[in-house]
Amino acid sequence: MPYDEALERFEPVLGLETHVELGTASKMFCGCPTTFGAPPNTQVCPVCLALPGALPTTNATAIESTIRIGLALNCSIAQWCRFARKNYFYPDMPKNYQISQYDEPLCFDGHLDVEVNGEVVRIEIERVHLEEDTGKSTHVGGATGRIHGADYSAVDYNRAGIPLVEIVTKPVPGTGGLAPEVARAYVTELREVMRALGVSDVRMEEGSLRCDVNVSLMPRGSSEWGTRTETKNVNSLRSVERAVRGEIERQAAVLAGGGKIVQETRHFHEDTGTTTSGRSKEEAQDYRYFPEPDLVPIAPDVAWVARLKAALPELPRLRRGRLQREWGVSDLDMTAMRNADAVDLVEATVAAGAPPADARKWWMGELARRANELVVPLAELPITPGQIARVCALVGEGALNDKLARQVLEGVLNGEGSPDEVVAARGLRIVDDEGELSAIIDRVLADNAAAADKVRGGKIAAVGALVGGVMKASRGKADAARARTLILERLGVSE
Amino acid sequence: MSLVRKSAAELGALVASGDVSAVEVAQAHLDRIAAVEPRVNAFLHVDAETTLAQARAVDARRAAGDDLGPLAGVPIAHKDVFTTTDMPTTAGSKILEGYRPPYDATVTRRLREAGLVILGKTNLDEFAMGSSTENSAFGPTRNPWDLSRVPGGSSGGSSAAVAAYEAPLSTGTDTGGSIRQPAAVTGIVGMKPTYGGSSRYGLIAFASSLDTPGPFARNVLDAALLHEAFSGHDAMDATSIDAPAPSVVEAARQGEVAGLRVGVVREFGGEGYQPGVLARFHESVELLESLGAKVVEVSCPSFTTALPAYYLIAPSEASSNLARFDAMRYGLRVGDDGTRSAEEVMALTRAAGFGPEVKRRIILGTYALSSGYYDAYYGQAQKVRTLIARDFEAAFHQVDVLISPTTPTTAFPIGERADDPMAMYLADLCTIPANLAGNAAISVPCGLADEDGLPVGLQIMAPVLGDDRCYRVAAAVERALEDRWGGGLLSKAPGL
Numbered sequence: 001m002p003y004d005e006a007l008e009r010f011e012p013v014l015g016l017e018t019h020v021e022l023g024t025a026s027k028m029f030c031g032c033p034t035t036f037g038a039p040p041n042t043q044v045c046p047v048c049l050a051l052p053g054a055l056p057t058t059n060a061t062a063i064e065s066t067i068r069i070g071l072a073l074n075c076s077i078a079q080w081c082r083f084a085r086k087n088y089f090y091p092d093m094p095k096n097y098q099i100s101q102y103d104e105p106l107c108f109d110g111h112l113d114v115e116v117n118g119e120v121v122r123i124e125i126e127r128v129h130l131e132e133d134t135g136k137s138t139h140v141g142g143a144t145g146r147i148h149g150a151d152y153s154a155v156d157y158n159r160a161g162i163p164l165v166e167i168v169t170k171p172v173p174g175t176g177g178l179a180p181e182v183a184r185a186y187v188t189e190l191r192e193v194m195r196a197l198g199v200s201d202v203r204m205e206e207g208s209l210r211c212d213v214n215v216s217l218m219p220r221g222s223s224e225w226g227t228r229t230e231t232k233n234v235n236s237l238r239s240v241e242r243a244v245r246g247e248i249e250r251q252a253a254v255l256a257g258g259g260k261i262v263q264e265t266r267h268f269h270e271d272t273g274t275t276t277s278g279r280s281k282e283e284a285q286d287y288r289y290f291p292e293p294d295l296v297p298i299a300p301d302v303a304w305v306a307r308l309k310a311a312l313p314e315l316p317r318l319r320r321g322r323l324q325r326e327w328g329v330s331d332l333d334m335t336a337m338r339n340a341d342a343v344d345l346v347e348a349t350v351a352a353g354a355p356p357a358d359a360r361k362w363w364m365g366e367l368a369r370r371a372n373e374l375v376v377p378l379a380e381l382p383i384t385p386g387q388i389a390r391v392c393a394l395v396g397e398g399a400l401n402d403k404l405a406r407q408v409l410e411g412v413l414n415g416e417g418s419p420d421e422v423v424a425a426r427g428l429r430i431v432d433d434e435g436e437l438s439a440i441i442d443r444v445l446a447d448n449a450a451a452a453d454k455v456r457g458g459k460i461a462a463v464g465a466l467v468g469g470v471m472k473a474s475r476g477k478a479d480a481a482r483a484r485t486l487i488l489e490r491l492g493v494s495e
Numbered sequence: 496m497s498l499v500r501k502s503a504a505e506l507g508a509l510v511a512s513g514d515v516s517a518v519e520v521a522q523a524h525l526d527r528i529a530a531v532e533p534r535v536n537a538f539l540h541v542d543a544e545t546t547l548a549q550a551r552a553v554d555a556r557r558a559a560g561d562d563l564g565p566l567a568g569v570p571i572a573h574k575d576v577f578t579t580t581d582m583p584t585t586a587g588s589k590i591l592e593g594y595r596p597p598y599d600a601t602v603t604r605r606l607r608e609a610g611l612v613i614l615g616k617t618n619l620d621e622f623a624m625g626s627s628t629e630n631s632a633f634g635p636t637r638n639p640w641d642l643s644r645v646p647g648g649s650s651g652g653s654s655a656a657v658a659a660y661e662a663p664l665s666t667g668t669d670t671g672g673s674i675r676q677p678a679a680v681t682g683i684v685g686m687k688p689t690y691g692g693s694s695r696y697g698l699i700a701f702a703s704s705l706d707t708p709g710p711f712a713r714n715v716l717d718a719a720l721l722h723e724a725f726s727g728h729d730a731m732d733a734t735s736i737d738a739p740a741p742s743v744v745e746a747a748r749q750g751e752v753a754g755l756r757v758g759v760v761r762e763f764g765g766e767g768y769q770p771g772v773l774a775r776f777h778e779s780v781e782l783l784e785s786l787g788a789k790v791v792e793v794s795c796p797s798f799t800t801a802l803p804a805y806y807l808i809a810p811s812e813a814s815s816n817l818a819r820f821d822a823m824r825y826g827l828r829v830g831d832d833g834t835r836s837a838e839e840v841m842a843l844t845r846a847a848g849f850g851p852e853v854k855r856r857i858i859l860g861t862y863a864l865s866s867g868y869y870d871a872y873y874g875q876a877q878k879v880r881t882l883i884a885r886d887f888e889a890a891f892h893q894v895d896v897l898i899s900p901t902t903p904t905t906a907f908p909i910g911e912r913a914d915d916p917m918a919m920y921l922a923d924l925c926t927i928p929a930n931l932a933g934n935a936a937i938s939v940p941c942g943l944a945d946e947d948g949l950p951v952g953l954q955i956m957a958p959v960l961g962d963d964r965c966y967r968v969a970a971a972v973e974r975a976l977e978d979r980w981g982g983g984l985l986s987k988a989p990g991l
Contacts, residue, residue, distance in 0.1 A: 046598050050819040052591065053578045053600055053697040057733045085815050087864070091837045096818035153837065155823070288864035290873060293703035293812055295733045 003177070003245060006252030012179040013225055014172040014244065015214030016186055020165045021133060021207070022065050023200045027161035028132040029056030029099060036206055040156035048161035050094035055294050062163035063106070064308065065199040066130045067300060069165055070107025071309045072193050073125050078106055080299045083292040088285045092135035092155050100131035102289040106298065112193070113317060114185040116178055118331055123186050124170040135160040171225070180244040187211050187240050188338070192316035204236050211240055215247040217255060226251070227261040231275050233268045242273045250275065323347060327356035340368055341378050345385055352389035355396070362388050366406055370413060383412050390419045403476045404428045431478045437470075440478065441486055444469040455491050463487055498523040503569045503663040503717040510568030513557065517568030521550035521612050524570045528614065528661045531991045536636050537646075537656035539575045540582050541615035546570070549612045556610065566724055567610025572656040572665035575616035576623055577603050577708070578697040582613070586699045587621040587631040590820045590827045590848030600697020601732065602666060602708050602725045609724040614662055617652030621850045622817065623668055623701040625649050626676055626922035629913050630852045637909070638681060640949055640988050644906040647677025647922070650711070654681040657711045659991055664721050665711040670701050671805050672926025674709045675938035679901035679952020682940045682984045684718045684969065685711050687926075689959050690933035691736035694729035700816040702809035705930045713985055715939060715970040719747035722962070738960065746963035750970030753787030757968070758894035761794045763925045769904040771944025775951040776900045779941045782975055783898075783968070793890045793897060797882035801927045804879035806920060807863045807872050808931070814860030820848065855916065884932040891958045896968055899925045901938040901952030929956050937965035939972055940984040950984060
């Protein structure tokens with residue numbers, strides 16, 4: 001059903017379950033390293049392989065990070081809580097139970113304010129709890145890369161036991177047609193909170209941030225919530241938005257056709273933007289949760305939690321407001337910078353001495369274009385905010401113009417060294433020698449007698465061609481404004 | 496006197512003085528094992544060469560002038576539920592047959608550090624589930640007092656090995672009585688330390704909140720020496736207690752009970768108890784009074800509900816702990832012919848690899864934890880557990896230790912209770928409360944039952960971290976009874 005029609009008839013209710021892999025040096029319950037991308041099954045030990053007799057011990061840094069996340073999301077922090085075992089059999093889960101939390105989460109009852117089209121939407125947080133990640137199965141053979149139809153499966157336990165924080169929202173009604181944007185804005189904001197806290201690298205493409213999207217529809221005018229589905233495999237911010245939208249359209253069509261929504265897990269397909277049915281909740285497991293007897297309860301000291309709260313960094317939404325005022329940019333510009341992951345870079349560039357407008361111009365213009373070409377995140381370009389600031393300074397002092405500055409940036413990106421080294425090596429400094437400039441102007445005037453005559457005759461606009469000639473002759477290194485003044489002087493014309 | 500008849504303390508002194516080499520001591524025990532094992536079947540694995548290599552290392556350390564501990568060079572039989580890198584570790588189950596762990600349990604490591612020489616791995620009820628060792632996948636162990644009877648369980652291999660002079664010491668684990676009950680029915684000393692007092696790291700879990708490693712020995716001081724050698728805080732076990740504990744060796748040497756307040760648990764005795772067991776228990780009470788202890792009767796009403804609570808909590812935890820045996824990473828794998836899914840292979844392996852009692856408990860525990868039943872079973876059992884802890888607490892306001900018979904009966908014939916799980920479970924009636932509350936408790940021999948001439952154990956229970964009290968009282972009883980008998984109870988055992 002078309003989206004607009006779906007919304008005329010139904011009100012969507014959202015729910016988001018986000019998993020964040022913490023960036024701790026070691027795993028949740030053992031000392032194994034957590035480096036991403038290591039060869040399979042090289043970061044394992046008796047504990048995370050669940051060898052007979054092995055026991056978990058708790059990673060204190062992970063507890064601290066989870067409490068900081070809870071505090072940043074305005075949650076209450078449990079004074080006493082326990083881990084619980086979630087029991088189910090799956091080959092990528094070594095113990096065949098996951099150490100998680102059940103009815104005693106570490107953090108609960110918080111909220112996160114997000115902005116959509118300049119409006120603030122408050123997302124209520126149900127709980128934030130700590131658990132361990134599973135291993136990673138690779139299904140080999142078959143058409144889809146999924147388990148059905150595969151010839152065999154390989155399991156990498158490097159990921160098994162990496163600390164995972166699960167953040168669950170309360171149901172979010174009332175967002176109407178903005179539901180997809182709200183979902184995206186929530187995940188975006190959450191990601192920035194995690195970055196500000198420094199607890200995770202939150203890379204959706206590497207799976208260090210994973211989001212399950214719950215959607216249900218209720219007919220307009222009804223107050224009874226519909227059956228929800230849970231969509232997995234949502235691996236980018238854009239996919240969050242598309243998955244919500246696609247699921248609203250699909251469910252509306254089912255309901256409008258007199259059908260019923262099945263409570264199930266659905267699988268999002270990046271290529272088509274649609275979801276297909278996964279495992280049905282009807283055949284779902286009874287997880288038989290019970291308190292983890294191998295671990296002692298967590299009882300965070302109240303004074304310690306207060307110290308963690310006092311030491312929280314400035315949170316992204318407040319920071320963006322402050323930066324926006326300091327930089328004097330519009331909502332639209334700020335949003336563009338966020339979407340390009342450029343806010344931190346611009347801030348660092350400004351901190352290194354660049355005027356905010358210039359810092360923004362380079363990161364959002366030339367550099368964003370290059371990052372796009374190379375298909376890398378902006379932050380991974382081989383250039384530093386300090387180097388951008390240096391280029392801005394060179395422009396500011398008149399040593400470079402924008403065209404030359406672009407060439408300097410290109411040189412830095414090519415690995416030719418610092419901005420100053422590139423300027424020197426490529427000879428990119430503006431011609432500031434009056435004698436040299438004079439000589440160029442003489443040549444240009446001689447070669448363009450007709451244009452010179454026009455200017456002499458009072459048609460000052462014709463000077464543009466002459467300035468262009470000077471820039472060309474100097475291969476862009478002349479100061480165009482200075483050249484214009486000198487040409488007009490030479491021709492005895494005043495403006 | 497033959498080396499195998501000596502106490503661990505004596506053997507340690509002989510090795511330390513150089514009068515006897517650790518190799519000679521080990522060889523004497525290996526010879527004894529070779530002689531009696533065909534009848535006793537206490538061991539699942541013996542490897543003379545590995546044992547002798549350990550003994551040679553102790554002799555080398557002595558020769559190098561290293562300061563050896565009191566048990567260096569003393570042989571020990573190690574329950575096959577602790578991981579060992581140089582010997583297979585099976586937990587008595589087909590599902591782990593031939594499994595070689597890549598790491599040592601903390602208890603194993605500490606035995607090695609103390610210079611103890613591991614003779615082999617002892618038989619047990621599969622995954623420590625049972626009270627007779629009949630649930631072992633590798634055949635039952637026999638009681639050295641009467642080869643037609645069980646040696647108790649689950650640590651029956653360890654109790655039999657010590658009672659049969661195959662080893663002066665052995666390790667056990669006690670989840671519901673699996674050290675104290677086998678010690679009682681084989682006439683030796685068995686101690687369940689305070690929960691968290693000895694490390695579970697590398698102990699193949701049955702019920703995590705109850706499992707406690709502890710020592711077996713033929714006398715109280717030897718048990719205390721072994722207890723001290725492997726207990727204490729371990730950072731690898733989150734439930735390990737990081738607090739100083741009074742010296743158990745010191746307490747075992749003192750053996751003084753004058754002025755001590757002793758409580759007799761009213762709920763343990765009467766119907767269902769063998770008369771000979773009760774007779775020896777009552778004599779023990781009189782003995783303690785004669786030694787200057789003040790004996791009073793104490794009521795612990797919740798103890799009568801301990802057994803059903805235990806049979807919900809322990810299987811619940813076991814159903815989860817045993818989920819890891821899934822054929823994916825180690826152990827038995829059945830049905831992996833390329834046509835079956837991982838889930839099918841898991842199911843076939845578990846069906847073939849686990850014995851009936853293990854399956855019974857997995858099913859029981861799975862049921863007790865199920866949605867809709869949790870509150871009525873697991874939740875309710877946890878409440879009972881709290882009540883039991885409170886009864887202990889209240890009792891220890893009145894008395895310093897509690898005593899009871901260790902078991903309602905002496906060793907029963909092999910096969911008698913094999914088809915009657917409830918009768919089997921009753922063997923742990925008196926021992927379970929201390930597990931549920933985490934208390935320290937010991938069993939010390941207190942005589943032979945008149946009707947069958949088999950050993951009876953006296954259980955002494957102490958508060959959490961009051962392990963020293965168990966040893967103090969046990970040593971006093973042992974000393975007085977040995978004076979009366981003119982030797983240890985085992986001297987009355989028929990020769991093998």
